[in-house]
Amino acid sequence: MATLPSLTKSALLLACALAAQAAMAVxxxxxxxxxxxxxxxxxxxxxxxxxxxxxxxxxxxxxxxxxxxxxxxxxxxxxxxxxxxxATRQVEVLRTSNVHGQADSASPVVFKAEPGLLLNLLDNARNGWLRVKHQSGQEGFIRIEEVWGA
The missing domain is CATH 2.30.30.40 (SH3 Domains)
Structure with missing residues (x-):
């Protein structure tokens, strides 16, 4: 069985990774x-x-x-x-959820978000947490699986 040269393997792996990332972009x-x-x-x-x-x-x-x-x-x-x-991004809360002061479930809860609440999406750090802002001005972090629209 023939093997690909190292540079070709690297280029192929990089192309596959970029294609997978593009396919997952929502x-x-x-x-x-x-x-x-x-x-x-x-x-x-x-x-x-x-x-x-x-x-x-x-x-x-x-x-x-x-x-x-x-x-x-x-x-x-x-x-x-x-x-x-x-293009202004908002997310809709799916179920009663805690919005924390930091991207950590052990951090203090800033406010509770009820289902249907729309929150401004400030940042998606791609670590499972979203930085959001309530219309009252309160900011915090919510788990990505608790919302629709991220």
């Missing part, structure tokens, strides 16, 4: 205003499926012209106008 945006319409197809004349409120996180699946294919927290698929979505 893009989210939030509804820019109250009453954002989501459509069955990427056109104004399409059936309107439902309406979302400002700050609702939506996963971006595809782009077609001025439209984005999105998925909501329940898994519903729809199309949204790009102009109706914002």
């Amino acid at each position: 893009d989210f945006r939030t509804a820019a205003r109250h009453g954002v319409l989501l459509y069955q197809q990427p056109q104004d004349s399409a059936t309107k499926l439902f309406v979302v409120s400002r700050g609702t996180p939506l996963e971006i699946l595809a782009e077609q012209g001025d439209w984005l294919r999105v998925r909501d927290r329940q898994g519903s698929l729809a199309w949204a106008k790009k102009a109706d979505l914002s």
Whole structure:
């Protein structure tokens, strides 16, 4: 069995790692205003499926012209106008959760977050913790599995 030269192996491993990282990248945006319409197809004349409120996180699946294919927290698929979505990131709390002062479950609890609460996403350190901010101004860290939209 022939072996690849060391440089070729390294390049191949690097390419695989970069491809895996790109495949795992998830893009989210939030509804820019109250009453954002989501459509069955990427056109104004399409059936309107439902309406979302400002700050609702939506996963971006595809782009077609001025439209984005999105998925909501329940898994519903729809199309949204790009102009109706914002790059400002918010996350939605899935279940009653503690928001800690540090990225450590042993650190003091800053506040409790109830299901459905929208929090501004300040940072994702890629360590399982998200730095978030409540609309009251309180900041802290929440586990990534406690929210949708990260």
